[in-house]
Amino acid sequence: xxxxxxxxxxxxxxxxxxxxxxxxIGMKHAGSVSLHDLPGMLLVVFRPEVALGVLFLMAFFAxxxxxxSWADLTYVMPTTSVxxxxxxxxxxxxxxxxxxxxxxxxxxxxxxxxxVVTQGPALTHPSEAREPxxxxxxxxxxxxxxxMQS
Amino acid sequence: MNQAYAWGAVAAIVSTSTAxxxxxxxxxxxxxxxxxxxxxxGLATVIATVTRNPNFLLGVSAMAAAFxxxxxxxxxxxxxxxxPASTSLTFVTNAVAAKIFLHERxxxxxxxxxxxxxxGVALLxx
Numbered sequence: 196x197x198x199x200x201x202x203x204x205x206x207x208x209x210x211x212x213x214x215x216x217x218x219x220i221g222m223k224h225a226g227s228v229s230l231h232d233l234p235g236m237l238l239v240v241f242r243p244e245v246a247l248g249v250l251f252l253m254a255f256f257a258x259x260x261x262x263x264s265w266a267d268l269t270y271v272m273p274t275t276s277v278x279x280x281x282x283x284x285x286x287x288x289x290x291x292x293x294x295x296x297x298x299x300x301x302x303x304x305x306x307x308x309x310x311v312v313t314q315g316p317a318l319t320h321p322s323e324a325r326e327p328x329x330x331x332x333x334x335x336x337x338x339x340x341x342x343m344q345s
Numbered sequence: 346m347n348q349a350y351a352w353g354a355v356a357a358i359v360s361t362s363t364a365x366x367x368x369x370x371x372x373x374x375x376x377x378x379x380x381x382x383x384x385x386x387g388l389a390t391v392i393a394t395v396t397r398n399p400n401f402l403l404g405v406s407a408m409a410a411a412f413x414x415x416x417x418x419x420x421x422x423x424x425x426x427x428x429p430a431s432t433s434l435t436f437v438t439n440a441v442a443a444k445i446f447l448h449e450r451x452x453x454x455x456x457x458x459x460x461x462x463x464x465g466v467a468l469l470x471x
Contacts (some may be wrong), residue, residue: 199380220424227450260395261380263373268366268443269451272436273458308461311454319450320374 196318200265203258207271208278212285217248238245266317273312276305351426354418358431361411363438368404374447375400379456429470433463 221244239245262271280302286292376382376394384390395401418427440459444451451459 209355236433239455259375260369264379267449268370268447269440269449269455269459271370272366272439273455276436276462276466280465283435283469295471297468301471304461304465304468306383306465307457308465311461312458315454316450320448 200317202263202273203261204271205277206258207255207262207275208281210258210283211275211278214248214251214255215282215284217244217251220330221245221248238244270312270315270317271310277309279305285297347422351418351422352430354414354421354427355430355434357414358411358427359413359434359438360467361407362435363442364432365407365411366435366439368400368407370404370443371445372401372404390452412466425470429467433466436460436463436466450464 221242222239224244225239240249259271259275262275283294283298283302287294318333372395373379375398376391379395382394395426415427415431418431436459440451440455443449449455
């Protein structure tokens, strides 16, 4: 794992939390939106907080896909659950919400899960994508076989 | 009856969400390391390769289905049951599905991590 790859994993967690918070703030400011009010539902996306939140959520999904291209799903999922810890810390220290003992226990359990999984390898099953060199060598091999046959 | 609807919604969310994660993961393994691909061929190629992958399209559709299942679930049952139950169970079902469909080596360490995170997420909702 390189430093850049750790940054991508951190991006998954940070962008998810920021996006969720911004969309939540935007929807609270927008008030109640009815499922029957289709124009209202579409226009709500243009509220600055919601639009910014959607951008962060797109960044989250891009980082999530990038992480899955070089790491196992069973590595990425627990590792990026750091976002739940971040959300609890934001709730406590930024929003000054009351965080119960059970929730702190939850934070401890998630931290253990993240700590345990990051001790192991990120990838246990080789990528199905073939490197260009492999394809080239295959083509060279096929060409040589064809020449021998002719 | 309401409980049956609530757990039915949880089952629908968990199964579609797991299918989405597994399909997107398979798609990205087929695409390969995106950083290397971007360095070699550029960002446009990465986007074209990913969005043309059938597993990616199926995975995103499954994720959209999970989102709608969540919306329906929330209209039938309490948010305090549907969200933590579906989120925490998804960690466990993902581990099972990754072992079966993606052939990942899910050893004791990864089981422990999945169960600890699932338990932690459930506790966060209390």
